[in-house]
Amino acid sequence: MKGLVRLFWALMVGTFAITHLVQPQDQLGFISLDCGLPANESPYTEPFTNLTYTSDAGFIRSGKTGRIQKDPGSNYMKPYTVLRYFPDGIRNCYDLSVRQDTKYLINTLFVYGNYDGRNSPPRFDLYLGPNFWATVDLQRGYGKEEIVHVPRTNTLGICLVKTGTTLPLISAIELRPLKYGTYVSQTGSLKSLFRQFFSTRNRGIRFPDDVHDRDWFPYFEDDWTEISTNQSVKDADGYEPPRDAVITAATPANASEPLIVYWPLESPDDQVVVFIHFAEIQSLKANEIREFNILANGKIDYGTYSPNKFEVETLSNPVPLKCDGGECRLLLLRTQRSTLPPLINAMEIFSVIEFPQSETDQNDVAAMKNIQAAYGLDIIGWQGDPCAPKQFMWDGLNCSIPDISTPPRIVSLDLSSRGLSGAIAPSIQNLTKLQQLDLSNNNLTGGVPEFLANIKSLLVINLSGNNLTGSVPQILLDRVKEGLKLNVQGNQKLCDSSCKKKFPVAVAASVPTVAIIIIVSVIAFVFSRRKMSYYADEHASLGRRNRRFTYSEVTSMTNNFERVLGKGGFGVVNHGFLNDSEQVAVKVLSQTSAQGYKQFKAEVELLLRVHHVNLVSLVGYCNEGDHLALIYEYMANGNLQEHMSGKRESSVSNWATRLRIAAEAALGLEYLHIGCKPPIIHRDVKSANILLDENFQAKLADFGLSRSFPVGSETHVSTDVVGTFGYLDPE
Known part of the structure; x- marks a missing residue:
């Protein structure tokens, strides 16, 4: 049971049974990073395992390359002979693109090898996203941490945190997708102790x-x-x-x-x-x-x-x-x-x-990455999750973290005196909970954008000491009257609404007429094109989408519709596998179904544009002749109705679990009502349409009967209950 001794064997070529010529094997979904490998030496095939390794240079913005000093008689595999060490900053993070809700075996490997000539093996902490994973102690000269984990977003952060005087290092990162129904845990992720x-x-x-x-x-x-x-x-x-x-x-x-x-x-x-x-x-x-x-x-x-x-x-x-x-x-x-x-x-x-700390709201994360890219900001501390854990919050941010189960939100952004140039980045408007924005003492140019007034939570905006031009938008000045604090001092070419530009009378008079003609022409052209397109082929809009499968692929992934999960008004739901690893649920339209192409099209178009942790994700669809099918993520614990009625061995009998499921279903509805533009009403919320994943996380399903709220000049939208009678949104 000596795990470290076994790890040492794993790092040594001679310990593996290579009893045959290595043949090419499927590495679909594998991520194999040789940390510290120069980009010009990537990729390469490791000769004993035939695994393809690539440089980690494109996955991290910090660190330096080291090379181990080989001990006499040792023969390390190539991925463990170079390493990346981190002399700068406290937290340094890898940012990996993964498949959301896919189960991965994640390996991180560390070989000290006296690369620095100091004979001082390091000790440091390892984080997965915002959560502590393990303490890595390389007193034996090597170490390994392995975990079975399901990322809840399409990115995965692996962070090394300095905790003393020694420098963190890493030799390799390996991710391997696993079949969804394996290595099931009621709660949390699974940290490997040994495998024998x-x-x-x-x-x-x-x-x-x-x-x-x-x-x-x-x-x-x-x-x-x-x-x-x-x-x-x-x-x-x-x-x-x-x-x-x-x-x-x-x-x-x-x-x-x-x-x-x-x-x-x-x-x-x-x-x-x-x-x-x-x-x-x-x-x-x-x-x-x-x-x-x-x-x-x-x-x-x-x-x-x-x-x-x-x-x-x-x-x-x-x-x-x-x-x-x-x-x-x-x-x-x-x-x-x-x-x-x-x-x-x-x-x-x-x-x-357990990884209890939620990651920062993904819209906020995406906004910060876009802001970072727009201004070319190279801030060593801007790695990993922006808000969590709290002690590693990005410099210049303040976040609202009500509890560890709620995704943090960014409420303050201070980029003053950062040498920013160019226009005010449009991505700032995606920080929808922002209360304070400080862009002062930079070299920003262009006008003050109207979108700042659309961030309803903003209380303070400081744009002083820049080179902004034009006039402050009236909509922003109206917000000032309502209590918004706006500072634009030091922008010599910027004026308020009293700054008016004069145009020749003839030109000014003709502008409204020309504008009306242009607008009417554009509307007529677009309407005619839409009408022609609709009558030409109503199905074409779906055909232009991605994530489309053929009927033969649907037949293959369900093993000729071998396993039935359930039946509904749309048709039969079958169990399937995508790429032989990711479990999916395949809903096939019955030829006798009362719900037809209209509901099918509505559900596809809705789910391709809405994404939330408490809404069932659409993996893809089939639209081939009479064959219509929807492919969803697989929800291992069925629907809530089955548990409440006793059809399943209930794991939702305790009050805390029931309350969490209710809250998660409510969060899904809140997103449909508030987070979607235009908002969406579900029209068929019931326990049978609240699905539970392997961790009993609740997600709303069955969107084919949904409708959007009226917006703008619209005056009516159908809100009749449809399907079997369920809960109707009060809107």
Whole structure:
């Protein structure tokens, strides 16, 4: 169970079983960064695993390159021979693009190798986004942190934080997508403790033998007996352990004795999730039975179990296990009727790690990145999450953080005396909760934009000491009358509304007439084009969208519509896999459905433009002849109605969970009402349309019956209840 020793093996080429010529393997979705590798040496193929590594230069804005001093007799794989270290700043962060709501195995590897000649291994903290992940201590010269994690946005921040006098460093970052239904945890993410197979061999296993590039290490006790097979062993659950890890197994040398596996915890308070891989790898005679009971630390009873013949099955504890005294024990105990001792092929141990701090509102994050790019701001502290954790908040920002479960919002932006030039960046208007804006003492030019008046929360605007020109917009001056504090002093060419430019009378008189003619002409042209386009092909608007699938692709992803999840007014909902890894729900329109192309088109167009953590995401759609289908993210725990009616083993019975689900559903509705332009009414809110993901996070579904609020000159919109009767928004 010596995890650090095993890690050292993993870094050494000679420890992996390369028993065959490496063949090209699918690396779809893999991210393999060689940290510190010069960009001109990227990419390259690592010869022992055939993995393609790229430089990390495009994923971080700070740090310097170091190279380890190789010890005599050591032979590190290439990705671990160079590193990136961070002499500047407290927090330095990688910004990775990932697939939202996809389960990843994330590896971070660290090799000190005395790169600085000081013989002083560093100690520092590691963060995932705004949340603490682990303390990295390289006293042994190397380290590794591995986690199974589901990003809730399409970006992932990995941050190294200086905590003492030594400098943080990193050698490699590796992300591997996993199948959605594997490594399920009721709460939190899963931090790897170790992964082992039971064999007397002394070599580890990783890619390409493991298609997910997991590190497996052999483990065996003196009072065990090894059994093995040369036959193939199938996978039953999607975990896909490598063949070499399951064609061997351990049994007790004394067939009447139990088989016991012990392991220590990093902390006595750790809660553990165990994934045990079992397969019967012996051909049993007619009168032979292998049956045993499985107990974890005397608290979790898996019941009586018989392994499948030449098929690996994975068992895990549904409730995290807490081990007294910081040591856990797995006990396999032969039943009375069993003629053979228990066996175990492989196992993986994880501790549950909670990441409670929400990331900053993604619209605010995007706005700050656009502002940063617009002005070319290279501020060392502007890395990672802008607002959280609070001690690493970006310089010049102030954020509202009501509680850790609510995404922080940026309420103050101070960019005074930063040498800014050019116009006032339009992205500022996307900071919709901004209360104070200070752009003073820069070299800003152009006019004062009207959009500043549209930020309803703004209380203070300081534009003094710039080179702004023209007049202050009247709409902004009206806000000043309402209490907005506006400072524009020091802009020599800027004047208020009393500054009027005179035009020749003839030109001035003709402007309204010309404007009216132009506007009417444009409206007529656009209307005629829209009308012609509509009658030519009503379906064409969907055809121009992305994320479109063919009917054959829909058939393939559902395995010919093999597994039905449910039925509704639209049609049948089937389970499917996208790229053999991401689970999806596929809603196929029935030819007898009362809801037709109109509702299908409405739902596609709506979901392609609205995005919120509490709305079910649309992955794509099929629009091929009579075949209409919607492909959604998969919600592992079904809908709320099933839990409330007792059709599922309810995990929403406690008050706190019910309250959270209600609040999350309300947040989805709030976004539709307030965050969308124009606002949207759902018209069919009910428990059957509140879906729950693997963590029982609530998301609203079924938008095909939604309508927009009337805006501008519109006077009417249908608000009739549609579908089966549900809750109708009061609007």
